[in-house]
Amino acid sequence: MLGKIIRSLALFLLVVFAVPALAQTTTDPAATTDPAATTAAATAGQVEVYAGAYILRLTNVSPRDGTFDVDMWVWFRWKGNSVNPVETFELANGIITNRLPNPQTMDGDFNYATARVQATVYHQFDVRRFPMDNHVIELEFEDANLTENQLIYIADTGTSLDPGVSVAGWDVALLEPSVKSHVYDTDYGMHATGESAAVYSRFTLPVSLERTSYGVLFKSFWISLLSVVLGLLAFLVKADDLDARFGMGVGSIFAASANSFVISDSLPQTTMVTLAEQINLIAVGVIFLSVFISIWSLRLRYKEQEDASLALDRWAMLILGVVYVALNVLVMLVDLS
Template structure:
């Protein structure tokens, strides 16, 4: 084969590799980046009065005036005992208080409930009923909250941990919450592997149920709207430590795969053995990474990184076969070695570039 034709062949091979990794990178970054934007938008909708997250029932409008009792409510998160992304729950300990004027029999602290959660322990810490009609109650609560975490960006994920408080008896026509500015979060709150925001968000908004629960007193379309107090605290993964810890087995296998190109094509046995070893390492690492998240049909960061590694190993196998063919069948040892150098340089650069872009996009 003439030298000019060899150069065109190697150039075309390099362009093909670059296009493949560029396409994979663009798709993966677009999906992961889009999930990040969608998650942030979901948090915004959740903490904005009058709005509902996508897929949830929009709140029905309620009159601004009426025969209802305003109840000032605040919450102080004291600790997070457990958080399990795989099992979709977290267990907070918090203080919640209620302040209102009028009839003490309203007793909002004795009748509140947690939406998407269950109270495992509730202790009355303090209560006050003034002669002027000012009433106050404070409870310490331990709960188990159900939360379906968005796992598409694990292990570079961020989440908003939310508590939703409603009155179990009275809807918004009888009782409405007012958010207390004294709401906060303890400096002792820690979540392993995450940094915790020290700025808690909270909002009092309405929450509409598409049922009247069979109550004969409910008129109209049978929907009931309750006043709901929503508390949220944001958590975010610390640095890249967890990311590298999860994928260190995969990256070690990929280093072995690329190192196989350092052998001549005449050493076919060792080259195939190194590629096969890297494949088994990547598969084992995929089981480790998959154990962190619940099963789902959605492709996320873990799946993209794993797919990229397995694809690169398969691609390296094809390149190894081609190099052995050029060396043994065509008898062109120089072209075989040049083919190996181009493959490891361009594919290695593409693999590293995509693996840098993916966690950054998350």
């Protein structure tokens, strides 16, 4: 009887302790999956595409319209047959107006394809420092169909500018190409995907436009300069010679104002006071002060204080000339916008 009790107790202990221990040693294979293996599986379908470009022309660079045109060759190198990037790439910041792909060929182990592309590209030009403004314009390439999980760009070697590329008023230089992820915070209405955002690989070609000459400054403001000079020369005319004295000053104000309208028409709408507007405001302000001082000088002559009137004219011409030059140097050296 005692032996049966001992055997029953031993069987109970075996069930209580041995079975759970056995269950712990039999682990679900999915629970022990290597995280690195999981990452590799997620990117197994990702195709690396080497991309480059040779820019032939940059034309119609328009800060006012916020656009420029580009003519270039682009190329792609990749392995496998699951993608055809030369047919599916797009400019994220522009519109391709003409695409002429060449037949696909092989470059060693890589598929190789090129296309001649003409496009209009959009860019928000910062004109606060016009006409001494520098810019970095960009060409942003993305695949129109494949997300970053399916296709990722790599900047290829050989990307460059043709030596004949020029843009009037700027020196042109190609900067370092780059690749980054661009997130579109939308599922484009495809709710079944379960993704709240789409990530695409973006290949960017930056091109710098740098002012290296004061020629544009002179061409833009020679009328304003001439208007100020004429306004100051009016001080050499006697204040009681009304037609000549005040005609020169008032005419100078209208000339400077007209020049301001012409320059503003060539720039985009902005709430900031640009360098061009600052230079024109200085010109109009100096001419207005010259007219005000002419009235003061005329009143002195009416009081028969001719010597005081002549002295006022001489000092006003000198001081206003110095102030005009100094203020222009200040706004060109210091960004007051």
